[in-house]
Amino acid sequence: MADRFLRKNSASTIVQKLVTKAVLERNLINEGDRILIAVSGGKDSTTLAWALSAIRPAVKKNYELAALHISSDFCSCCKKSILSERLDEWGIPFTDLFVPVIGRLKEGEKMNCYWCSTQRRTELLKYAAENNFNKIALGHHLDDIIETFFMNLTAKGELLSMPVLLRYRKYPVSLIRPLFLIEEQQVIACAEEQNILKAACTCPFGVNSKRRDVRKRIAEFTGNSGAIKRRILKALSSSEKDLLEE
Numbered sequence: 001m002a003d004r005f006l007r008k009n010s011a012s013t014i015v016q017k018l019v020t021k022a023v024l025e026r027n028l029i030n031e032g033d034r035i036l037i038a039v040s041g042g043k044d045s046t047t048l049a050w051a052l053s054a055i056r057p058a059v060k061k062n063y064e065l066a067a068l069h070i071s072s073d074f075c076s077c078c079k080k081s082i083l084s085e086r087l088d089e090w091g092i093p094f095t096d097l098f099v100p101v102i103g104r105l106k107e108g109e110k111m112n113c114y115w116c117s118t119q120r121r122t123e124l125l126k127y128a129a130e131n132n133f134n135k136i137a138l139g140h141h142l143d144d145i146i147e148t149f150f151m152n153l154t155a156k157g158e159l160l161s162m163p164v165l166l167r168y169r170k171y172p173v174s175l176i177r178p179l180f181l182i183e184e185q186q187v188i189a190c191a192e193e194q195n196i197l198k199a200a201c202t203c204p205f206g207v208n209s210k211r212r213d214v215r216k217r218i219a220e221f222t223g224n225s226g227a228i229k230r231r232i233l234k235a236l237s238s239s240e241k242d243l244l245e246e
Contacts, residue, residue: 011189018181019051020058028176033063036133041083043191045139053090066093070120072101099123128173141179146232147214163246
């Protein structure tokens with residue numbers, strides 16, 4: 001189980017408080033929820049798993065947690081044995097599901113982040129529905145949400161971001177993003193404290209992605225200020241259309 005006693009101002013304590021705030025303010029978790037955590041093996045989703053286990057006393061609701069890792073035919077860097085051991089420590093059952101992401105490409109098509117994301121999301125939804133989970137928790141943080149907004153704005157001319165709560169019409173499942181109030185640097189600090197980084201992996205296709213270019217530009221005009229990023233996040237939900245919920 002997660003540590004019960006943490007330093008008052010530790011990175012882990014900050015993450016716990018912000019995840020609790022996110023869950024309560026946006027009503028992301030309800031009594032009796034069965035939540036499937038999508039764990040890639042990276043720092044974000046693993047930190048999310050730890051946090052959702054750790055905040056149980058603060059949330060004061062009964063909910064079940066389980067974790068699903070989707071293995072693929074292009075990346076084998078995830079230290080699944082270590083990941084499974086850490087999840088077991090936090091009382092979270094772990095399942096590994098193989099999906100031939102490259103094997104599903106049609107002739108002439110090339111591997112890309114969008115294709116991989118689509119395949120993984122489809123399998124997540126199928127697994128959740130077949131195993132009676134009503135929510136899927138994803139490890140996207142504050143920086144991911146802001147980056148997605150600017151990517152959609154500049155590349156598509158659309159005012160869209162990652163919704164913190166997404167209710168599917170075709171599936172009996174909702175997506176939640178409990179890390180949406182947390183900056184990436186805060187996730188890293190927490191992962192270091194909880195000894196999560198040693199088990200983390202990195203996708204080889206994300207090294208030169210468009211997201212990295214947008215991330216660099218955002219860092220330049222915000223000066224990596226957490227206060228500015230939070231004001232941008234506030235703006236995404238202060239208009240007539242709440243971009244953080246669908």
